[in-house]
Amino acid sequence: MSLTLTAMSDSAVTSGQQQWSGSGPPPRPSRGPYISAITNRTTNLGIRGAMLFSVGVFLALVLNLLQVQRNVTLFPPDVISSIFSSAWWVPPCCGTASAIIGLLYPCIDSRLGEPHKFKREWSSVMRCVAVFVGINHASAKVDFANNVQLSLTLAALSIGLWWTFDRSRSGFGLGVSIALLATLATQLLVYNGVFQYTSPDFLYIRSWLPCIFFAGVITMGNIGRQLALYEYKFIQEKTHQD
Amino acid sequence: MMTLREQLREKISAAFYRHGLLCASYPVPIILFTSASILTCCYPLLRLPLPGTGPVEFTTGVRDYSVPSHEPQGDLGERPDWYRGPPVAYIQQVLVKAAVSPWDSSLVTVDVFRSPLSRAFSLLEEIRNHVHSDSLETLCLQVTGLFPGLRRMQSVLPEHGCLLVSPGNYWQNQRELFDSDPDLLKTIQKHEPKGLHTSATLRDLLFGVPGKYTGVSHYNRKRVVTYTITLVLSSYDARFLGSLRARLKQLHPSANCSLRDDHMVHVHFKEEIGIAELIPLVTTYIILFAYIYFSTRKIDMVKSKWGLALAAVVTVLSSLLMSVGLCTLFGLTPTLNGGEIFPYLVVVIGLENVLVLTKSVVSTPVDLEVKLRIAQGLSNESWSIMKNMATELCIILIGYFTLVPAIQEFCLFAVVGLVSDFFLQMFFFTTVLSIDIRRMELADLNRRLPAEAGLPPPKPGPLRPREVPPPPRPSPHTITLQTPAFRNLRLPKRLRVVYFLARTRLAQRIIMVGTVIWIGILVYTDPAGIRTYLAAQVSEQSPLGDPGGGGLPPHLGVAPVFRGGDPTSTLSIHPAPDPTPLPENQSQGHHGSARAGPLPQAPPAVPQITWGAEDEEGWRRLSFRHWPSLFSYYNITLAKRYISILPVIPVTVHVSPQEAIETRHPQDTRHPPPPIPKVSADLQTDLTLYKVAALGLAAGVLLVLLLFCLYRVLCPRNYGQNGVAHGRRRRGDLPCDDYGYSPPVSEISPLLLRGHSMDIECLASDGMLLASCCLAGQIRVWDAQTERHNIDFNGCWEQRDGWDSVGGATEPECLGSEARGPSVSGDGLSEEEDSYPLRHRTAPARPTLFTDQPDLTPLIDTNFTSQPPSHLSTPPREGFDFGGLVERAYIEHEPPSNSTYPSPSSATADWESSVWAMELRGNLIAAGRSSGKLELWDAVEGSLRCSNEDGVSGITALAFLNNRIVAARLNGSLDFFTVEINKPLCLLQYRGAPGRGSMPPSPCYSSEDVISCQLTRSVQCAHQKPITVLRAAAGRVVTGSQDHTVRIYRLEDSCCLFTLQGHSGGITAIYIDQTMVLASGGQDGAICLWDVLTGSRVSHVYGHRGDVTSLVCTTSCVISSGLDDLICIWDRSTGIKLYSIQQEVGCGASLGVISESLLVTGGQGCVSFWDLNFGDLLQTVYLGQSSDGQGVRQLLVLDNAAIVCDFGSELSLVYVPSVLEKLD
Secondary structure: OHHHHHHHHHHHHHHHHHHHHOOOOOOOOOOOHHHHHHHOHHHHHHHHHHHHHHHHHHHHHHHHHHHHHHHOOOOOOOHHHHHOOOOOOHHHHHHHHHHHHHHHHHHHHHHHOOOOOOOOOHHHHHHHHHHHHHHHHHHHHOOOOOHHHHHHHHHHHHHHHHHHHOOOHHHHHHHHHHHHHHHHHHHHHHHOOOOOOOOOOEOOEOOOHHHHHHHHHHHHHHHHHHHHHHHHHHHHHHHHHO | OHHHHHHHHHHHHHHHHHHHHHHHHOHHHHHHHHHHHHHHHHHHHHHOOOOOOOOEEEEEEOOOOOOOOOOOOOOOOOOOOOOOOOOOOEEEEEEEEEEEOOOOOOOOOOHHHHHHHHHHHHHHHHHHHOEEOEEHHHHEOEEOOOOOOOHHHOOOOOOOEEOEEOHHHHHOOOHHHHHOOOOHHHHHHHOOOOOOOOOOOHHHHHHOOOHHHHOOOOOOOOOEEEEEEEEEEOOOOHHHHHHHHHHHHHHOOOOOOOOOOOEEEEEEEOOOOOHHHHHHHHHHHHHHHHHHHHHHOOOOOOOOHHHHHHHHHHHHHHHHHHHHHHHHHOOOOOOOOHHHHHHHHHHHHOOHHHHHHHHHHHOOOOOOOHHHHHHHHHHHHHHHHHHHHHHHHHHHHHHHOOOOHHHHHHHHHHHHHHHHHHHHHHHHHHHHHHHHHHHHHHHHHHHHHHHHHHOOOOOOOOOOOOOOOOOOOOOOOOOOOOOHHHOOOOOOHHHHHHHHHHHHOHHHHHHHHHHHHHHHHHHHHOOOOHHHHHHHHHHHHOOOOOOOHHHOOHHHHHHHHHHHHOHHHHHHHOOOOOOOOOOOHHHHOOOOOOOOOOOOOOOOOOOOOOOOHHHHOHHHHOOOOHHHHHHHOOOOOOEOOEEEEOOOEEEEEEEOHHHHHHOOOHHHHHOOOOOOOOOOHHHHHHHHHHHHHHHHHHHHHHHHHHHHHHHHHHOOOOOOHHHHOOOOOOOOOOOOOOOOOOOOOOOOOOEEEOOOOOOEEEEEEOOOEEEEEEOOOEEEEEEOOEEOOEEOOOOOEEEEOOOOOOOOOEEEOOOOOOOOOHHHHHHOOOHHHHHOHHHHHHOOOOOOHHHHOHHHHHHHOOHHHHOOHHHHHOOHHHHOOHHHHHHHHHHHHOOOOOOOOOOHHHHHHHHOOOEEEEEEEOOEEEEEEOOOOEEEEEOOOOOEEEEEOOOOOOEEEEEEEOOEEEEEEOOOOEEEEEEEEOOHHHHHOEOOOOOOOOOOOOEOOOOOOOEEEEEEEEEOOOOOOOEEEEEEEOOEEEEEEOOOEEEEEEOOOOOEEEEEEOOOOOEEEEEEOOOOEEEEEEOOOEEEEEEOOOOEEEEEEEOOOOOEEEEEEOOOEEEEEEOOOEEEEEEOOOOOEEEEEEOOOOOOOOEEEEEOOEEEEEOEOEEEEEEOOOOEEEEEEEOOOOOOOOEOOOEEEOOOOEEEEEEOOEEEEEEOHHHHHHHO
16 A cells, blocks of 8 residues: 555655646656556557457357358257358458458548547447347348348448448448458459358359448447547547646 | 528427426326326237247147148138148157056066057057058158267167157167067166256157156056157148047057047247357347446436436337337237347437436536426437437338338337337436436435534634533534445455455355246246146137137146146155055946046056046147157257147057066066155155255255365454444544455554644645634644654744734744643633534534535525625625524523633624635735735734735635735625835845745745735626635636636736636636646536636536535546535546545545645545545545544645645644655
């Protein structure tokens, strides 16, 4: 206890004196280890990346399960193996991609100098994730008359997701470009026979894929921005003090 | 266009305003109305089948049966919608009851079932070979292989060909294997799963009846063996089945069998949820709960957070229910899986509006009436709520035009849900919110009452006779002090988690709940348990339920039959009935009626084969997973499909004793007789159960003993005794919180500076000197120079400007800090005076009523606030001293005591001239008196240097900066004085070395100087109402007043720069420092941050219920304390509340910041140090022995990190040693 007190007052003495005098710049406050870890830029980046990665892997597994579960029968001894039935590298890839996206979004925000202010709350982020899972659910479970209808519906839903939770032009642009890139990459992979879809309807792949990618990019960007908000707050504080 | 929008907006706003008034005015009728409408809308839900995976039945006649068509037909009235198309399979069971008859005493127990079972093989042959236009092979369900992964079943279940199941499958349907099997029971038991099972076992599957009804055991007292041969047919051929039935009946006639055979039951199975579907489902629910958590966490500033969060969730849920109910009412039956779309519906409807409403309502000024607050809050947010709702409706309507049925249905539910959610928000939630806010106000009122009691202690007239300590007076207001254990300590996070677990007994509760759920599952899956009851309920509730007797709950039909014969019920009562078969009972045991079984007391020698109603649909006694699991072995799912169960074919087989003996296996006779032949199997299982229970109990006791020993070994004896003392806290006892956690022993000891005879009223310091003024009018000056650990108070001057000498004859007294003798109380004041009960708590720190407890006045009499300020300018005793009246009345009853009674004349003179404000700069003390006189004293010599009597209104606050003095008066005027010294050279002379802190050095005025104090400017109407706060820094003077405004003046030319408006209550606290940060807090609980240069409001936050009593800023945060005993820490740049600390009730409102990260607060007889970064309590220092009840009201932080605070009549100096060490 006294150790803490001493540590706290270490800077307290000098700073306190100066503060009361009113002259001289206010000193940097001493912070606890946790906060300093958060404030440390690299550590913060690492933490955020790891969190985004795990979220991405988790969502990939769950959504993959959603897609394959139609073919699973009632008696499921192999469910656990069916989770990993598709290629093992898909979840890590999704995780990495989501980490990159989640870090990219706040970065671009700060580069463009227009911090994202729209609905910056965890509840909104949760809502966004839920809608994303819902879009996946719809694509997997709802019977559509034809694929055009399915694609159009999903596209509308994705745009709605963007408009409800993001509404930033940079977010839209980034989402579209990443979705196109990811579709292209998938196309190449399928073309080279690395894996394939059960019922391709558009040049070897499912036509709803870009919409899902877009919604996923928006969601991960939302999470990433929310996580970055913590760092942003502390940095802002620091600059304020300086 | 714009005007139209504006008009619309105004109309909506007005409508919401009226609605808010309505809701807040009639809360109870509206809540009743809302509940009634919720219930009405949910009523149609009762017609929906209960959720669950229980199968649904539908019974048709056999005669006119035809396979239902796929297309829905016209007469759907009585058919369930699943009854379409052919079933997955037809189930034909042949129910065999076999017994050795007559029973011979030479027979052994194995004979009871060996020969009856062997008959199954011949029956199987008969069935397989039966031909009538078709053979069985063409009709039956051909299976093509077991599900992979079921290799262990391979030897038992048919792998290909007809799905025909019988006990013979144990022996691969080969009689030879059966005959050569030495131990039949072992073979049967071999395939049973170990441990508890919740689904159908293999034995159930093969025997077709639940295990305990088969009679295949050593303890079968009825000696009747029951089993079924189950044929699974893929198509229905009435003629084939009819001929099979006739043939079997002809071969094995059942004498007294009256089973009905004209009904077939179609059983529809719901979709079972597998793990694969469960994981995404669980994920969506987790996301949903996270959403709800993060949403409801934002509810703040209300009486009961949990209550409002619950109301919010109830609003959303019941709007969903209403939506489903309404849709059902108008003929739309939900086809979607409710559990799956539910989270999405909640997310779409959302909790946002509710939160916005709450936030808007709590942001309204607290001093308004509840009704008006609700109405204002509603109308403020009306536009955004309507806009959001319109947007959402549009989006959902777009979704409706996707023309995908599932999405359309979802959208329909969502639209109706949104509308009903809006309805509920407007009526239900708003009303709940109004109730909550009213409760909060009541609580606040209750909380304030003690403070009100403390408001008006008499202006401490120096002449007031105080020699005799008054006896404990019947105070009109009693003050209830919370126990110290109530103190909310900020603990490390890790400990907090542990304490949370401990406090809520979370682990135990989870285990308990888990156990209950587990037992529930066991009961539910028990074949004879609640499941059948539920299934019966389901079938009863569905309007198309079984009309015939077959639809009766099976246990109802069974119960009378088994009243005598049910082994479980009877044997528990008669555990050991007379086993001896009585020959003369043979005939009497034979009852003609099928409904009366053999009495257990008299087992017949001729095993009685009876057929009862329970046999008619024996499959009902099986687990409801029986058929799904049978089919799932062949990779056929029954989910959302149905099977048709045909009436059973009864077969009665009597085996002669000779045959039984012939079919014996050689080992059967060698088989040891059952160990307890007299006890039935069920009792046996009962006994094992008891054994297991006893063993478990013993193990548990042993475990507890072991743990206890471990505990005694590992833990010290006196562990945990710290937290026992919950009683009154004695001196030196550290406060323990609820968990017995107490902070480490203090190494900081306060230094008490005694010398005042009455409570200390004003404190002032310039870093070097410390001046204090008590209620008696004494001003004492202490030299706060410190050397290492010792504080040397070498200059203690006492200035008594009391009644005897108006000029203030000084008696220099050098008193050590402890050397205070009673002689000083020559003024006729005794030490005990201070301990008279009301004083400690209720004496206000300063007579400037508005500084500390400003808004108590309206509580006494609201008229006071509305009175013109001129009234207030009269001595405040008239207007405010409520307690003074009480005290005066009290004194009238008190007989005057013997001591030196001051003359009344001087009493009146001094009555008006008590010191209300004091400031100290250099060696000059500026004292503002209630008479409006400003005096300048020499702090070193104790002589009055100058006085100014320009003003008549009492000086409520003083600021002394450079050579200017600013005095705020009770009538709202502001006077600027200039101190002029005739020997200006002396100004350059500094007393001592420059201060340790680089404070601007105080000018020293030598005694020869002639000091004059001139009024340079008087701002007459600076404020409309009394000025409550006055602060000066950085060349600015900031005043806050009762009239809700803050004004900024420039010090040099006393020019008013800005009038800051934004508070909706009187200003109670202001903070300004050299960096031009200005923060103000008001009676409305709001805290405003202002930009001093532009006069604009930077942020505006509501943090307290009731007044903000104190405000301090650091470079990164703003710290505020309020009348609600809450200390809030705000982020200075964003205005976001970082955290808040709940202090014990009645804590002082004093705050001080020692450094960027060290906060000190005054409490009841103690000061507490807090770590600002984490909000943790670092240390609590107790000031004195009689710490109870004396609050620290003023707190000054000196340069050397020492803290001076008042403590009754004493000053207490606390300093943190480590800080001091660093200093030197």
